[in-house]
Amino acid sequence: MSDVRDRMVARAAREIAPGMVVNLGIGLPTQVIDHLAADFPVCLHTENGLSGIGPTLPYEQADRNLIDAGGAYVSTIAGSAFFDSAVSFALVRSGRLDLTMLGAFEVAQTGDLANWKIPGKFSPGAGGGIELAQKARRVVVLTTHLDRKGNPKLLERCSLPLTARACVNRVFTDMAVVDVAQGRFHLREIAEGLSVADVVKATGASLVLPEGDLPRF
Amino acid sequence: MRLSDKTCAMEDAVSRIGAGAVVMLGGFGVPGTPFALIRELVRQGPKDLTIIKNDANEKGMGVDHLLAAGMVKKLIVTHIGLNARAMAMMNAGEIEVEFCAQGMLAERVRAGGAGLMGFVTDIGLGTELATGKPRVEVGGREGVLETALRADVALIHAARADTFGNLCYAAAARNFSPLMAMAADRVIAEVEEVVAPGGIVPEEVHTPGPFVDHVVPLGALGEEYGVVRRA
Numbered sequence: 001m002s003d004v005r006d007r008m009v010a011r012a013a014r015e016i017a018p019g020m021v022v023n024l025g026i027g028l029p030t031q032v033i034d035h036l037a038a039d040f041p042v043c044l045h046t047e048n049g050l051s052g053i054g055p056t057l058p059y060e061q062a063d064r065n066l067i068d069a070g071g072a073y074v075s076t077i078a079g080s081a082f083f084d085s086a087v088s089f090a091l092v093r094s095g096r097l098d099l100t101m102l103g104a105f106e107v108a109q110t111g112d113l114a115n116w117k118i119p120g121k122f123s124p125g126a127g128g129g130i131e132l133a134q135k136a137r138r139v140v141v142l143t144t145h146l147d148r149k150g151n152p153k154l155l156e157r158c159s160l161p162l163t164a165r166a167c168v169n170r171v172f173t174d175m176a177v178v179d180v181a182q183g184r185f186h187l188r189e190i191a192e193g194l195s196v197a198d199v200v201k202a203t204g205a206s207l208v209l210p211e212g213d214l215p216r217f
Numbered sequence: 218m219r220l221s222d223k224t225c226a227m228e229d230a231v232s233r234i235g236a237g238a239v240v241m242l243g244g245f246g247v248p249g250t251p252f253a254l255i256r257e258l259v260r261q262g263p264k265d266l267t268i269i270k271n272d273a274n275e276k277g278m279g280v281d282h283l284l285a286a287g288m289v290k291k292l293i294v295t296h297i298g299l300n301a302r303a304m305a306m307m308n309a310g311e312i313e314v315e316f317c318a319q320g321m322l323a324e325r326v327r328a329g330g331a332g333l334m335g336f337v338t339d340i341g342l343g344t345e346l347a348t349g350k351p352r353v354e355v356g357g358r359e360g361v362l363e364t365a366l367r368a369d370v371a372l373i374h375a376a377r378a379d380t381f382g383n384l385c386y387a388a389a390a391r392n393f394s395p396l397m398a399m400a401a402d403r404v405i406a407e408v409e410e411v412v413a414p415g416g417i418v419p420e421e422v423h424t425p426g427p428f429v430d431h432v433v434p435l436g437a438l439g440e441e442y443g444v445v446r447r448a
Contacts, residue, residue: 048248067247084394085396123308
C-alpha cells in the first residue's frame with residue numbers, strides 16, 4: 001500500500017474509541033484493524049454472525065467455518081459470540097453499532113452514500129451495506145479522493161443508485177479528512193505534502209474551510 | 218416416551234423436490250452451504266427452481282452447479298459478486314434476480330418461519346430497494362411493507378444432529394440456517410455427525426427437532442467444504 005493510504009488508514013483507526021462496537025466494511029476499512037493495538041478494547045462485529053472478531057488467520061491455521069462477511073478467515077477472542085443473521089441485523093438496526101466504516105463510489109455533501117451498484121456495469125447486490133449505512137450510530141467512509149479515472153468522488157449529489165440517504169458523518173481519503181454537516185463538506189485535516197488548493201480542486205462540491213492551520217496526517 | 222428417528226438416505230430426501238420448487242439454501246459463502254445436498258439436487262435435476270440464499274457461492278461451488286445445469290429460474294439473494302456466472306446470466310436475462318438487503322432477507326425468512334405475513338421497516342427508504350413496495354405509516358413514521366418468505370424445501374448443513382433432528386451449527390456456519398429451518402414446508406438437514414437422542418444437551422440445541430423432517434448423515438466431507446485459498 002502506498003504510504004499516504006497507509007497514513008489514511010492509520011488516521012481512520014484513531015476514529016475508534018475504547019469500548020465501541022464497530023463493523024468494518026470490506027476493503028480498506030478492514031485494514032484499519034492492523035492499526036489497533038492488540039490489547040485495544042473494541043468489539044468488532046461482522047454481518048455473518050460474530051461479535052468479538054479476533055485476528056485474521058493464515059490458511060494453514062484457518063477454521064473452515066469461521067469467516068467474516070468479506071470471506072477472510074478470522075478467529076475468536078475471549079468473549080466472542082456467534083449468532084444467526086436475524087440477530088446479527090437486529091444488532092445493527094436497533095442502534096447497537098457505535099460505528100461503521102464503509103467504502104464508497106460517491107459521497108454527496110448531504111451525506112448520501114452510493115457504494116453498491118454501477119448500472120449496466122456492476123450490480124452484485126448490496127449485501128449488508130444498506131442497513132449498516134442507515135442504522136449505525138456513526139458512519140465514516142474510507143475511500144480514495146478520486147476514482148480511477150481521476151474524477152472526484154465527493155460530489156454535490158450522487159449520480160449512482162444510493163445505498164442510503166444522509167448517512168455519512170465523515171470521510172477519510174488519501175488527501176483529506178472531511179466532515180459532512182448541515183448539507184456541506186467541511187475540511188478538517190489534510191495529507192502531508194498537499195495544499196488546500198489541491199484538495200479543493202479534487203473535490204466535486206464546495207468545501208467549508210476552517211480558519212487557521214489544518215492538522216496534517 | 219421416545220422421539221422418532223428421521224434419518225434418511227440423501228437420494229430419498231432430495232427426491233421430494235420437484236420442478237418449480239422454491240428452495241432455501243443455508244450458508245453464507247462456504248460456511249453452512251449444504252454442498253452435498255446441492256450436488257444430489259443437481260444429479261436429480263428438477264428445473265425452474267427458485268433459490269433463496271444469501272449469495273450464489275463461487276465458481277464451481279454450490280449454487281454455481283445449479284446455475285450451470287440450467288435449473289434456476291430465479292435467485293432471491295443479497296450479493297452475487299463472487300459468482301461471475303450468476304452476474305452474466307442475470308445480465309443476459311437467463312435468470313431473474315431479486316436483491317434484498319441482507320438483514321431484510323434474514324427477517325423475511327424469519328417472519329415466514331414465525332407464521333407472519335410480513336413486517337414494516339424503514340430500511341431502504343429513499344433508495345431503489347423501496348421501489349414498488351407498499352408504503353405503511355406506523356405512529357407517524359413512514360415505512361415499507363416487507364413480505365414474509367417461505368419455501369417448499371429448505372436444505373440445511375449442520376455440524377451435529379441427533380436422529381430426531383435437533384441441530385447444532387458450527388461457528389459462523391449458523392448464519393441463515395436456523396431461520397430457513399423454520400420457514401419451509403419440508404426441511405432436510407445434512408449432518409456431519411449424527412448422535413442418538415440425548416447426545417446433544419438441550420441447552421445447546423440451535424434448531425429444535427420439530428422443525429426438521431429429514432436427517433441425512435454425511436460421510437467424509439468433499440473439497441467444497443474446505444478452506445478456500447484465494448489468489
